[in-house]
Amino acid sequence: MSDAPLRLVIFDVDGTLVDSQADIIGAMTLAFAAEDLAMPDRATVLAQVGLSLHVMMPRLVPQADAATHGRLVEGYKAAYMQLRATRGAAESSPMYPGALQTLQRLHAQPEVLLGVATGKSRRGLDKLIEGHALEGLFVTQQVADTHPSKPHPAMLEAALSETGVEAVHAVMVGDTSYDMEMAASAGITGIAVSWGYHDRTQLGAATHLIEDFAALPPLLEDIWKE
Structure with a gap:
């Protein structure tokens, strides 16, 4: 032993x-569109990957208020799960x-x-x-x-x-x-x-x-x- x-x-x-960058960018695009906000560029989004969403969103849109950040977090989560359900984790990530x-x-x-x-x-x-x-x-x-x-x-x-x-x-x-x-x-x-x-x-x-x-x-x- x-x-x-x-x-x-x-x-x-x-x-x-x-x-998982395809799903990350896709979900972020949907979340920002739902709030009628301009989507940050791909490099900016990927630079924040690894942070928790409640920290990430204020960094991506510092001009937005806390309520908007909260909606972006929930919108992202919903969109991410939707995209994953459509393609499956093995394919999407x-x-x-x-x-x-x-x-x-x-x-x-x-x-x-x-x-x-x-x-x-x-x-x-x-x-x-x-x-x-x-x-x-x-x-x-x-x-x-x-x-x-x-x-x-x-x-x-x-x-x-x-x-x-x-x-x-x-x-x-x-x-x-x-x-x-x-x-x-x-x-x-x-x-x-x-x-x-x-x-x-x-x-x-x-x-x-x-x-x-x-x-x-x-x-x-x-x-x-x-």
Whole structure:
């Protein structure tokens, strides 16, 4: 029996495990149209992905009042679920190359636990897990419904608490500056991915940067040897 300590690999979702930008932009377009507001450009919207919606909307339309921000949040949620129901999660938010294989490889290691820390709602995460048949992979799932928005470290602190894993034995894998700043605040090693919604120039808080999922398992081995 291995005497290795438990390890925890926490993943962001949008822009890290799945490419959901088509649905994000589509839902945002519908939400803004319902309020007769000009839609921010694609790059501006994607730059905010990872934040909770109640934080994102005031950033996208700072001139609007709180009531409008609230309606945009609810309109976005409804439109997103509608788009996902039409196409299905597997098609509307496809997994990045190598993501599933890497999750399965890590899950097969008895001392490695997997988790999620996402700006998605519980409902949105549940639909995604169901759509990609990921049930049973993530022992801890932290969502926007119950935590302050990233980069506040609450999601990661809860994941550590739920699993009993020490911060030194955990990593956070994500694509945005919010993920990496959250990891740094929680005392967790941040591993940034190059294929997501933030440019690598924004990922300065990361400890490591990987170019594809195949690089993750050997990197983890190197980190855990230290």
